[in-house]
Amino acid sequence: MAALVIAEHDNLSLKAATLNAVAAALQCSPEVDILVAGNQSDAAAQAAAQIAGVSKVIQIDAPNLADQLAEPLAAQILALASSYTHVLAPATANGKNVLPRVAAKLDVAQLSDVTKIVSPDTFERPIYAGNAIATVQSSDPIKIITVRTTGFDPVSAAGGSAAIEKHAVAADAGKSAFVGRELTKSDRPELTAAKIIVSGGRGLGSGEKYQELIAPLADKLGAALGASRAAVDAGYVPNDYQVGQTGKIVAPQLYVAVGISGAIQHLAGMKDSKVIVAINKDPEAPIFSVADYGLVADLFTAVPELTKALG
Amino acid sequence: MKILVAVKRVVDYNVKVRVKSDNSGVDIANVKMSMNPFDEIAVEEAVRLKEAGVATEIVVVSAGPTQCQETLRTALAIGADRAILVETESELQPLAVAKLLKALVDKEQAQMMILGKQAIDDDSNQTGQMLASLLDIPQGTFASQVVVTDGKASVTREVDGGLETLALTLPAVITTDLRLNEPRYVTLPNIMKAKKKVIDIVKPEDLGVDISPRLKTIKVEEPPKRSAGVMVADVAALIEKLKNEAKVI
Numbered sequence: 336m337a338a339l340v341i342a343e344h345d346n347l348s349l350k351a352a353t354l355n356a357v358a359a360a361l362q363c364s365p366e367v368d369i370l371v372a373g374n375q376s377d378a379a380a381q382a383a384a385q386i387a388g389v390s391k392v393i394q395i396d397a398p399n400l401a402d403q404l405a406e407p408l409a410a411q412i413l414a415l416a417s418s419y420t421h422v423l424a425p426a427t428a429n430g431k432n433v434l435p436r437v438a439a440k441l442d443v444a445q446l447s448d449v450t451k452i453v454s455p456d457t458f459e460r461p462i463y464a465g466n467a468i469a470t471v472q473s474s475d476p477i478k479i480i481t482v483r484t485t486g487f488d489p490v491s492a493a494g495g496s497a498a499i500e501k502h503a504v505a506a507d508a509g510k511s512a513f514v515g516r517e518l519t520k521s522d523r524p525e526l527t528a529a530k531i532i533v534s535g536g537r538g539l540g541s542g543e544k545y546q547e548l549i550a551p552l553a554d555k556l557g558a559a560l561g562a563s564r565a566a567v568d569a570g571y572v573p574n575d576y577q578v579g580q581t582g583k584i585v586a587p588q589l590y591v592a593v594g595i596s597g598a599i600q601h602l603a604g605m606k607d608s609k610v611i612v613a614i615n616k617d618p619e620a621p622i623f624s625v626a627d628y629g630l631v632a633d634l635f636t637a638v639p640e641l642t643k644a645l646g
Numbered sequence: 647m648k649i650l651v652a653v654k655r656v657v658d659y660n661v662k663v664r665v666k667s668d669n670s671g672v673d674i675a676n677v678k679m680s681m682n683p684f685d686e687i688a689v690e691e692a693v694r695l696k697e698a699g700v701a702t703e704i705v706v707v708s709a710g711p712t713q714c715q716e717t718l719r720t721a722l723a724i725g726a727d728r729a730i731l732v733e734t735e736s737e738l739q740p741l742a743v744a745k746l747l748k749a750l751v752d753k754e755q756a757q758m759m760i761l762g763k764q765a766i767d768d769d770s771n772q773t774g775q776m777l778a779s780l781l782d783i784p785q786g787t788f789a790s791q792v793v794v795t796d797g798k799a800s801v802t803r804e805v806d807g808g809l810e811t812l813a814l815t816l817p818a819v820i821t822t823d824l825r826l827n828e829p830r831y832v833t834l835p836n837i838m839k840a841k842k843k844v845i846d847i848v849k850p851e852d853l854g855v856d857i858s859p860r861l862k863t864i865k866v867e868e869p870p871k872r873s874a875g876v877m878v879a880d881v882a883a884l885i886e887k888l889k890n891e892a893k894v895i
Contacts, residue, residue, distance in 0.1 A: 402810075404812070405775065405778075405784075405785055405787070406784055406785070409779065427806055428788060428803075428804070428805040428806045429805075429806075431771050431775075431787070432775065432785075432787050432788075433775075434775075435740070435771075435772040435773075435774075435775035435776045435779070436775050436776070436778065436779040436785070437779075438741065438772070438776065438779075439741060439744055439775070439776035439777075439779035439780050440779050440780075442741075443741075443860065444739060444740070444741055444860035444861045445740070445741075445770070445772050445776075446861070447769065447770045447771055447772060448769065448771075457864065461769065461869070462672075462767065462768050462769055462866070463657070463663045463672060463766070463767060463769070464766065464769065465869055466662060466663055466665075466672075466869065467663065467665050467672050467866050467867065467868065467869070468866070468867050468868070468869050469863055469865075469866045470863070470864040470865045470866075470867075471861045471862065471863050471864065472861065472862045472864055473860065473861050473862075474860065474862070475860055508782065510783065510784045510814065510815040510818075511784035511785075511812055511813070511814050511815070511818075512812065512813045512814075513810070513811075513812060514800065514810075514811040514812060514813050515810065515811045516805075516807075516808070516809070516810040516811070517808050517809045517810070518807040518808040518809075519807060519808040527806070531894070531895075556895065564824065567824075567825075568824065568825070573808060574790065574804045574808075574809070574823075574824075574825055575804070575805070575806060575807055575808050580766065580769065581684075581763070581764060581766075581823075581824065583806075588894050589888070589892070589894040589895065599662055600659070606869075606872065609894070610888070610892045610894050611872075611875070612884065612888070623875070623877070625872050625875075626875045627872075627875040627876070627892065628875055628876060628877075628878050628884055628887050628888070628892075629875060629876070629877045629878065630877070630878050630880070630881070630884050631877065632880070632881075637881055640881045641881045641884065641885070644881055644882065644885055645885070645895070
């Protein structure tokens with residue numbers, strides 16, 4: 336039996352997280368199909384057909400699927416689920432939103448934020464903000480899984496040649512409607528896909544200082560911008576910058592933590608980064624316990640110096 | 647409008663848990679327990695909706711051992727009107743909790759259900775969505791703003807690229823994100839008042855719900871430790887290390 340991956344897309348293009356979910360799916364089953372449910376989603380469906388290892392793309396187009404609302408999207412997945420042993424989605428805001436709806440209707444458990452496929456019915460997932468790793472086994476006939484993308488190397492976005500099958504849309508009660516979206520505008524790499532991330536914390540003291548110190552350093556490094564919960568709560572930056580247990584989970588090649596003390600909730604979101612740099616004036620800050628390179632310094636002088644030296 | 651709020655008793659967010667030496671789980675004996683922080687935000691939101699005249703009654707529910715009554719008392723002190731404890735010593739997984747809550751929503755005929763988006767112990771992020779699914783009603787997850795008018799809830803959600811707003815026909819399930827509100831401090835007079843409020847106790851069997859776990863935990867282990875790093879003297883030394891040792895810039 337095959338596995339079904341729910342594509343993360345905006346109708347025009349696929350989000351990179353889909354590739355990590357396909358990688359996890361291929362460890363569950365040799366046959367992996369992918370669902371692109373959207374509106375006028377031909378471009379996304381064609382991109383999905385190129386993914387290495389995908390057998391078939393199922394495309395469902397309808398106006399109420401344009402914005403990935405949980406209710407109509409769950410209805411499409413439910414109509415397909417009985418043909419599959421595994422249904423997977425990346426553990427993004429969308430994946431987390433829709434899959435539990437599917438699991439409950441199928442009367443099966445969901446495995447959230449899976450970091451390792453031990454066998455097709457046994458999985459590893461972090462609990463307690465990543466302070467423990469649980470190995471759990473599911474006896475349900477269909478495994479519903481959200482995939483922590485940092486746990487799986489992405490498959491190639493090219494090289495595949497899957498057929499695209501168009502399916503009719505399943506009915507939805509129409510009790511939810513999309514009103515609007517306010518996306519943070521940025522020319523920088525996306526946080527969860529970036530190779531380098533520069534994150535700022537409360538040590539910066541203000542949103543102005545964040546822009547004045549963190550943004551130029553990120554520009555020099557070609558990095559995405561991140562933040563601790565404290566910095567987001569204090570209003571320095573928008574919510575979607577938050578890295579941590581309840582924000583985004585990242586694992587870039589290089590993570591630079593500036594003025595971040597390192598609460599366990601923040602460490603949960605970044606401690607799988609390949610190289611961690613911490614700049615903090617407090618030598619006792621917990622961030623240094625996970626840092627490969629620690630610099631005890633006043634960030635207001637050290638960061639501009641670093642930015643300048645990277646010239 | 648009646649609001650039902652679900653709260654979970656979890657290990658306090660300041661506690662760093664330890665994995666048991668036999669790898670059967672984490673050691674939660676003698677550690678501080680508190681209300682799941684997202685659930686505290688849920689209770690606060692319900693109380694604010696009542697203060698704004700939108701809600702008429704707030705029923706707070708918890709499921710678990712008898713000690714969950716302390717968590718319910720906290721919710722009553724924040725301003726919930728009455729409480730229900732679904733008492734069980736058995737392990738409860740999200741699907742089972744969603745089924746218990748569905749049974750209570752059916753009984754109470756609540757119009758809005760507010761839950762934390764995720765419990766900080768099992769980090770599942772499932773129960774609210776599962777409850778909405780079982781009730782066949784819409785959901786507004788990861789909410790940072792909730793406005794109720796004319797039988798509809800306008801919910802602003804924290805999504806990956808920023809914010810999005812949905813219009814949901816009530817009844818609906820809302821799950822809270824961190825920025826929805828800042829829960830008030832509980833005052834002594836309100837703690838005293840909460841002691842007089844009613845906590846009804848029911849058993850899962852009374853609600854006709856099978857709570858048997860679907861997932862079996864085989865083992866729980868410590869995460870791999872990062873090897874100790876080095877402290878560098880200055881910015882120049884840092885750049886040298888990143889260029890020549892780590893080779894990441």
